[in-house]
Amino acid sequence: MKGKSLKFRLLIWYGAWLVGGLVFLGVVLYAGLSESLIRALSSTQQQRAARIAETIWAWHQFPTGRTLSEEIDLRFAPRSKEWLFRITDKDGTLIYPTRPASDPLNGFGIALQTGVQKVRLSDGTRVVIGMVSTEQGEWIQAGESLEPVYSRIHESMALFLGVACIFALMAMLGACLLVRRTLAPVEAIAAAAARITSQSLSERLPVPRQRDEIAHLTETLNQMISRLDEAFQLNQRFEVDASHELRTPLTILKGELEQVLRDSRLEPWLQPSLGLLFEEVQRLSHLVESLLTLSRLDFGQTQEEWETVDLSEVAAVTAEQMELLAEDKEITMTCQTPGRAWVSGDRARLKQIVVNLCDNAIKYTNSGGRITISVRSNSENAILEVQDTGMGIPHEAVPHLFERFFRVDRARSRELGGVGIGLSIVKAICQAHRGHVEVESRLGFGSTFRVFLPRTSGQT
Secondary structure, three states: OOOOOHHHHHHHHHHHHHHHHHHHHHHHHHHHHHHHHHHHHHHHHHHHHHHHHHHHHHHHHOOOOOOHHHHHHHHOOOOOOOOEEEEEOOOOOEEEEOOOOOOOOOOOOOOOOOEEEEEEOOOOOEEEEEEEEOOOOOEEEEEEEOHHHHHHHHHHHHHHHHHHHHHHHHHHHHHHHHHHHHHHHHHHHHHHHHHOOOOOOOOOOOOOOOOOHHHHHHHHHHHHHHHHHHHHHHHHHHHHHHHHHHHHHHHHHHHHHHHHHHOOOOOHHHHHHHHHHHHHHHHHHHHHHHHHHHHHHHHOHHHHHOEEEEHHHHHHHHHHHHHHHHHHOOOEEEEEOOOOOEEEEOHHHHHHHHHHHHHHHHHOOOOOOEEEEEEEEOOOEEEEEEEEOOOOOOHHHHHHOOOOOOOOOHHHHHHOOOOOOHHHHHHHHHHHOOOEEEEEEEOOOEEEEEEEEEEOOOOO
């Protein structure tokens, strides 16, 4: 049952125990019923033989003028009742058979001893025989077929089987409903937990009304989410505060370095060092701005500036602006926007998606390559696609591509000025706009990034 759901396993175990219990009960019932009926029939035969023995004793003590056969026929009429009945002397010589022509008990070697014996006749009939001896040495054997007993037992077991099947079916239906009702809160909790993300840690799991173990577990999970929410809020506030605090000194450093580099009195031997410092300050400024952007996206601050935007127009305008960077590397950039694609969102953030994807494509596409930007729509989404013929991405790196500060080739990324956070911003903006981003890539053949954003009604 590995890999099966908890509901399935509970029903299987319940069904197995139920069937096992009913089978055990059936075996016990069959054994008990057989023993009881056979014992009752055996006692009847023993009592019948004892009554006949008393009659024989009285016949010897008080002769009536009738023969023994006539006396037995008069009192018991065993032939009319089709009893299995006979009387033998102490040597086994037959004195009185119920069917003299064909005595069914003849030839079975029945031991002459007081008690009850069970034998099977030549035709397969099972019979029970009660035996009693008289003071004169006669042996009375009174028997009756067990087949009616077994037929009654089989009828009773068939009735039990029918009732057991109906009971098992009703019990399984009841168990299914009970398990479904019991696990319904678990499914609701799982669905609610799946909806909680880093942007919705304020949500809580629904607590069942029944104060049971599931309710206690849910309350514990809610307390854990509260602690995570508090820690996440502290971390976000730290990122925002740290980014704000770093922006000012970095801006000042950048401005001062620009003035120093423009000063004609600057010693020539200082220019390379100051130029390197200026580049590092620029890189740090870009990193701080990116971190601040991610922090704002995590806080959900973009939705305050949402409007209806034509994604095709945004892509076309941005591609035209980015085309100068592509021309510097002799890369051909084309933009295909056959129709309008209306989405709801922050225009500046949507433009940042196009900028980051195009900038990434330009960095990792060699001279003579080609970049194609396209926008299309389907029934649900507006789809932005940025395709390049660059170096491609290794297969093992694709799952980590949108992680913060992840770089496929750290040395190459640093050389090209990357900080490993541009694609993380793309993913965060997509999530903030209730969309997602996908990537397809083959090493040496280029990459394709697709952004899916929910469509909205356009402006007239």
